[in-house]
Amino acid sequence: MTFKHIFKAEAKWTSNQEDSTKRFYSKSHQILIEGKPILNVSAAKAFKGDPELYNPEDLLLSSLVSCHMMSYLYVCSQNGIEVLEYSDNAEATLEVSPDGSGRFIEVKLNPKVTIANPDKIQLALDLHQKANQLCFIANSCNFPVLHNATCEVK
Numbered sequence: 001m002t003f004k005h006i007f008k009a010e011a012k013w014t015s016n017q018e019d020s021t022k023r024f025y026s027k028s029h030q031i032l033i034e035g036k037p038i039l040n041v042s043a044a045k046a047f048k049g050d051p052e053l054y055n056p057e058d059l060l061l062s063s064l065v066s067c068h069m070m071s072y073l074y075v076c077s078q079n080g081i082e083v084l085e086y087s088d089n090a091e092a093t094l095e096v097s098p099d100g101s102g103r104f105i106e107v108k109l110n111p112k113v114t115i116a117n118p119d120k121i122q123l124a125l126d127l128h129q130k131a132n133q134l135c136f137i138a139n140s141c142n143f144p145v146l147h148n149a150t151c152e153v154k
Contacts, residue, residue, distance in 0.1 A: 009033050028053060057104075061092040063137045064107055064145060072111065072131035081124050084154050085114035104143045111149045118153045125151050 013029035027043035028050050043049025044057055065088050076083050088111045096102035115124050128149045132138050138145045 024048070057092065057094060060104070061090055061107060064092075064135070064141070065090045065109065067135045067137040068109055068111070068128075068131055068145075068147075071134040072113075072128060075127045075130045075134065076115075076124065079120075079123060079127060081120050081127070082116040083113060083124075084116055085112075087112045104141070106143050107141075107145045109145065109147050109149075111147065113149065113151045114154045115151060116154065121151050121153065125149055 010032040011029055012032060013026075016026050027048060029041055031039040031041055033039070040053050041059070042051075042053040042055055044055040045051035047055075049055055069086055069088065073083060073086070088109055090107065090109045092107045093105050094102055095105045109128075111128065113124055115121070128147045132145060132147065135145075
């Protein structure tokens, strides 16, 4: 049996142009999700956005990093692995076509995990594949999500 969950977000944008003859609109806007702080968003700097604000590309990559980590912690708990630390220095590659369209062509996750038991290092590494299979966000992407995981014992 499958379950469906509905997530809602509202986008709000207002023109800040004083001269309506310009052919450039501000990319800065707000995303509102009920019960959560307002998220101020813009385009990436490369696309004439505000470089101090998050952009959709940042948020997509962040979603993958976060979802993979939560899926990984879940499978580790199911397999008796005590995770002490988890970090990831991920990278996404966006390809832009001459017509201005674009798409992500791959994401590289680089999770660095510290566990308690040295006998479970290989299992801890192998579980990244299972986490990827469970990750809601990775399952929604039409590009490869690659993993270059490392594991150490503390």
